[in-house]
Amino acid sequence: MGMFMQALFEGVINGSTLALVAMGIALVWGVMGILSFSQGEFLMIAMFCSFYLNLYFGFDPIVSLPFCMAVMFVIGIAIYKLIISRALRGPVLSQRLITFALSMVLINMALLLFSGSFKTIPKVMISGSIDLGFMVLSKQKIVPFIISVCVAGFMFWFLNKTRMGKAIRAVSMNKTAAGLVGINPEKTYAIAFGLSAAIAGAAGCALTYFYYIYPNVGTNFQLFGFIAVVMGGFGSIPGAFFGGLIMGVADAYTGVYMNPAFKYVGICVVFLLLVQFRPKGLFGGK
Amino acid sequence: MQKNFLKTNRGWFLGLAVGVAAAVLFPQVVRVRFVWNLLTLILVWAIVGMGWNVIGGYCGQVSNGHSLFYGLGAYTVGLAAYKFKLSPWVSIWIGVLISMTVAFFVGKPLLRLKGHVFAISTMALSECARIIFINWKWGGGATGVYIFTKNANEWAFMQFKNPLNYYYLFLVFALAVLLLIKYLDKSKFFYYLRTIKGNETAAESVGIDTAAYKLRAYMLSAAIVSIGGSLYAQFILYIDPSMLMTLNVSMMIVLTAVMGGVGTVMGPILGAIALTTISEYTRVYLGRFGGLDMVLYGVLVIIIVLYCPGGIVSLLGRRLKFGARRGKA
Amino acid sequence: MDHILVIEQVTKRFGGLVANEDISFAVTTGEIVGVVGPNGAGKTTLFNLISGEFAPTQGTVVFCGTDITAMKAHVICQRGIGRTFQIPQSLDDMMVYENVLVGALCKRKNMEEALAHVDEVLALCGMTELKTVYAGKLNVPQKKRLEIARAMATDPKLLLLDETMAGLTATERKDAVSLIRKINATGVSILTIEHNMDVVMSVSNRVVVLVSGRVLLVGTPEEVTSHPDVIAAYLGGGANQDGQ
Numbered sequence: 001m002g003m004f005m006q007a008l009f010e011g012v013i014n015g016s017t018l019a020l021v022a023m024g025i026a027l028v029w030g031v032m033g034i035l036s037f038s039q040g041e042f043l044m045i046a047m048f049c050s051f052y053l054n055l056y057f058g059f060d061p062i063v064s065l066p067f068c069m070a071v072m073f074v075i076g077i078a079i080y081k082l083i084i085s086r087a088l089r090g091p092v093l094s095q096r097l098i099t100f101a102l103s104m105v106l107i108n109m110a111l112l113l114f115s116g117s118f119k120t121i122p123k124v125m126i127s128g129s130i131d132l133g134f135m136v137l138s139k140q141k142i143v144p145f146i147i148s149v150c151v152a153g154f155m156f157w158f159l160n161k162t163r164m165g166k167a168i169r170a171v172s173m174n175k176t177a178a179g180l181v182g183i184n185p186e187k188t189y190a191i192a193f194g195l196s197a198a199i200a201g202a203a204g205c206a207l208t209y210f211y212y213i214y215p216n217v218g219t220n221f222q223l224f225g226f227i228a229v230v231m232g233g234f235g236s237i238p239g240a241f242f243g244g245l246i247m248g249v250a251d252a253y254t255g256v257y258m259n260p261a262f263k264y265v266g267i268c269v270v271f272l273l274l275v276q277f278r279p280k281g282l283f284g285g286k
Numbered sequence: 287m288q289k290n291f292l293k294t295n296r297g298w299f300l301g302l303a304v305g306v307a308a309a310v311l312f313p314q315v316v317r318v319r320f321v322w323n324l325l326t327l328i329l330v331w332a333i334v335g336m337g338w339n340v341i342g343g344y345c346g347q348v349s350n351g352h353s354l355f356y357g358l359g360a361y362t363v364g365l366a367a368y369k370f371k372l373s374p375w376v377s378i379w380i381g382v383l384i385s386m387t388v389a390f391f392v393g394k395p396l397l398r399l400k401g402h403v404f405a406i407s408t409m410a411l412s413e414c415a416r417i418i419f420i421n422w423k424w425g426g427g428a429t430g431v432y433i434f435t436k437n438a439n440e441w442a443f444m445q446f447k448n449p450l451n452y453y454y455l456f457l458v459f460a461l462a463v464l465l466l467i468k469y470l471d472k473s474k475f476f477y478y479l480r481t482i483k484g485n486e487t488a489a490e491s492v493g494i495d496t497a498a499y500k501l502r503a504y505m506l507s508a509a510i511v512s513i514g515g516s517l518y519a520q521f522i523l524y525i526d527p528s529m530l531m532t533l534n535v536s537m538m539i540v541l542t543a544v545m546g547g548v549g550t551v552m553g554p555i556l557g558a559i560a561l562t563t564i565s566e567y568t569r570v571y572l573g574r575f576g577g578l579d580m581v582l583y584g585v586l587v588i589i590i591v592l593y594c595p596g597g598i599v600s601l602l603g604r605r606l607k608f609g610a611r612r613g614k615a
Numbered sequence: 616m617d618h619i620l621v622i623e624q625v626t627k628r629f630g631g632l633v634a635n636e637d638i639s640f641a642v643t644t645g646e647i648v649g650v651v652g653p654n655g656a657g658k659t660t661l662f663n664l665i666s667g668e669f670a671p672t673q674g675t676v677v678f679c680g681t682d683i684t685a686m687k688a689h690v691i692c693q694r695g696i697g698r699t700f701q702i703p704q705s706l707d708d709m710m711v712y713e714n715v716l717v718g719a720l721c722k723r724k725n726m727e728e729a730l731a732h733v734d735e736v737l738a739l740c741g742m743t744e745l746k747t748v749y750a751g752k753l754n755v756p757q758k759k760r761l762e763i764a765r766a767m768a769t770d771p772k773l774l775l776l777d778e779t780m781a782g783l784t785a786t787e788r789k790d791a792v793s794l795i796r797k798i799n800a801t802g803v804s805i806l807t808i809e810h811n812m813d814v815v816m817s818v819s820n821r822v823v824v825l826v827s828g829r830v831l832l833v834g835t836p837e838e839v840t841s842h843p844d845v846i847a848a849y850l851g852g853g854a855n856q857d858g859q
Contacts, residue, residue: 035402083588090595093348096405097544097591100537105584111577215577223413223533226406261421268410275407276395290727474720474729481717484706491666491704492769493692493721 002134007256008249013141015248016148017043019241020203021221022228023155024196026240029229030172031192032088037099038079039225040218041106042197046072046204047213048110051119054208060125061208065147068205069198076197080190088189103218110215119213144206151202152241155195159237168192224251227271233281243282291469298468309457313450320570322449328562329456330518335542335554336463337510342540343549344476345503346483347397351408353535354415355385355508357527359515364433364525365425367443371435374444378516385512386505393504397497409533416531430526433519444520452521459517460555463510468551479503480549511539545590547597556598560590618677619644619773619804620665625674627660634660636828638674642773647795647805649815649836652825658808659701661825662775665806666698667691679772693721697771699762701778701808707751711742714750714761718768732768739801740764740794756787760794767798774798776807780814792818816840 021039028036046068053059087095130137159165170178171188179185228247232239254263313322342348362381366372396407420428435443446452470476478499481489489496519525546557564586572579594601620642627635634657642648650658664671667688675684683691706714712733719729737743740760759779766774780788795818799805809815816836824831824845832842839845
């Protein structure tokens with residue numbers, strides 16, 4: 001029981017990060033149809049951002065959060081304007097390769113600037129743990145979870161209630177029709193891409209609360225993020241969020257109850273079976 | 287048929303003869319070991335790129351997990367030599383058979399998927415394979431295996447002291463694959479693959495069994511990539527999963543074909559020349575500034591893919607048949 | 616009489632929606648049969664059932680004496696039913712002759728034979744000058760013609776034409792009608808969906824009228840045009856002369 005609950009807790013914590021990465025991927029997929037390989041690297045950049053804000057100014061990651069998100073939003077828009085907007089004119093395959101090359105550039109740029117060593121934030125504001133008797137909850141891990149839920153909540157509010165958010169959803173449903181009713185696709189795409197980077201940024205910043213910071217950290221989340229998006233029904237943002245949570249939990253359980261080395265295999269096999277029987281994902285209807 | 291194949295492509299064969307002559311003479315003129323290695327690697331990537339092109343380029347089913355077959359080819363020759371003292375001349379073909387068998391069984395369910403979902407599934411599959419190989423003690427696990435066979439005959443075991451021998455041998459393999467692809471380029475098989483890429487509904491309506499043809503293309507593709515993997519293992523005489531079966535390798539395979547020209551005969555070869563040259567030179571000159579080589583490499587890739595979506599083939603201004611315009615992924 | 620196609624009590628439901636209900640009629644060898652009916656009457660669904668795009672919920676489709684009801688689309692094509700699509704499904708990255716070639720390869724292994732057949736079909740369809748144009752560069756009437764050419768290249772015994780006239784000008788329609796007659800003269804039976812009543816009546820031997828997924832009437836053009844139910848249901852109900 002204790003082990004079961006502990007694994008659930010760890011799974012939900014990791015899943016919440018994955019959920020945010022997956023939401024970013026789903027947003028870019030849904031709006032511009034690109035399978036973005038650079039989402040994990042946005043998370044990585046935000047982690048370094050949070051680390052250096054802590055190192056030089058003593059900011060706690062909670063304090064850095066809005067700043068990291070803003071920085072990532074701007075970086076996202078810049079990357080959109082510089083690269084993605086041009087790539088969108090080319091074939092789908094080129095778009096995918098460009099985001100992959102971009103992730104390569106970002107990882108190695110981080111390696112060049114910050115070196116490959118593992119970093120952690122030495123002291124955070126909220127620490128310690130809650131002992132429930134049968135399991136131990138680390139407060140340090142609860143913080144990122146709460147942040148993830150808040151950011152996800154903010155995203156749902158933004159997409160459903162604001163003008164821009166509605167425009168983004170409209171474009172992801174039908175590009176031509178959205179254009180006909182006067183939505184500027186270029187601007188919508190740019191904002192959507194910036195947002196996807198900002199969400200990954202929030203995830204990264206929150207993750208620095210307990211996780212190592214190193215240039216390759218993002219790649220761990222990339223494939224699982226993709227899988228989460230497909231599970232949630234591609235392009236569906238709430239689906240991606242829950243897909244991410246499920247992936248996190250599945251990951252934790254396979255890690256506990258199977259040979260940890262094979263947990264990826266377990267997940268991938270489950271995924272491959274899933275797409276066979278529900279090609280539109282768990283929440284994607286029939 | 288064979289006669290016609292030669293006759294109708296006279297110009298192409300003339301160009302090929304010049305190209306082969308240049309490829310044979312070049313390393314004799316430029317006697318630099320680095321260049322020899324580079325040329326050999328180009329041939330490996332050209333073979334692999336041509337292999338991927340069959341399913342990804344001609345048939346439009348963009349696999350992002352072809353490192354699986356690359357790894358299978360490499361592991362088969364590696365383990366065959368290391369465990370059973372079996373000559374690669376035999377084990378290459380065993381590798382081809384294994385790859386085709388795997389492709390047959392995974393291809394059936396995978397090829398029903400489309401677009402990004404197909405890509406992600408192939409990625410997941412090769413990721414599974416990598417982890418299985420990492421944990422496979424008998425097969426060398428994460429540390430890999432050196433496959434040098436002591437006191438073996440150079441030619442019988444395909445391990446040469448003179449690096450040029452590798453180059454010339456691989457040139458023969460690459461040429462054979464190229465001729466096969468050129469021959470198939472105007473065949474019923476490849477026309478059917480293009481039709482499937484263009485429009486599956488239309489393909490069904492003219493009597494094409496799309497599932498069967500996709501599977502055949504996937505198997506042929508796996509076979510060729512497997513040969514490339516086998517040759518690569520033979521060249522560096524070492525195998526390990528983190529070198530052979532990563533997402534990076536899968537993406538490089540795709541990149542080779544895309545950079546040269548998706549769904550064209552010469553594309554993967556041109557792509558291999560460009561990509562391998564860039565990667566080897568940046569590695570040698572900038573590799574010591576941790577990461578700078580890869581940054582430059584990535585930037586160059588972005589620029590080339592961005593400004594030349596049809597691949598290098600389209601730059602050469604050749605009559606671009608079935609070019610990469612609107613490549614459907 | 617010799618029936619090339621017999622449709623018996625075919626029903627197709629999509630969830631709760633009944634697209635075709637209890638449809639029965641037959642096409643005699645060598646005949647041109649028109650299928651008419653208002654939008655949403657289930658004409659294209661019927662074509663998709665015959666060509667194997669999906670299987671009917673109930674009923675059977677018999678072609679040349681064989682039950683083809685559960686067969687897949689590519690098998691049905693190999694057996695001799697060619698079809699065109701309402702929205703042309705041309706292969707835009709290929710040239711016109713290559714579009715036709717993939718059809719010709721259906722019954723031919725040898726490339727030279729297939730290419731020779733392509734030339735014949737292109738000549739028949741009057742597309743010889745467009746041979747080396749990329750299909751993506753064609754205009755809509757040309758694309759519709761290409762659809763017919765590609766289907767014809769598979770040597771069908773029965774050709775299903777889905778609104779080949781929609782969106783065509785009067786002259787283009789005339790050309791299309793003469794093409795259909797020419798194809799029919801080579802011995803191919805034709806089942807054609809058409810919105811334009813004049814065209815259907817002039818070209819068809821018999822007409823099937825579909826309304827809300829059911830067969831209202833099967834008869835000669837004269838019988839159909841004079842039938843009060845047809846006038847009420849189709850012509851009367853805001854006659855849509857040019858399709859969408």
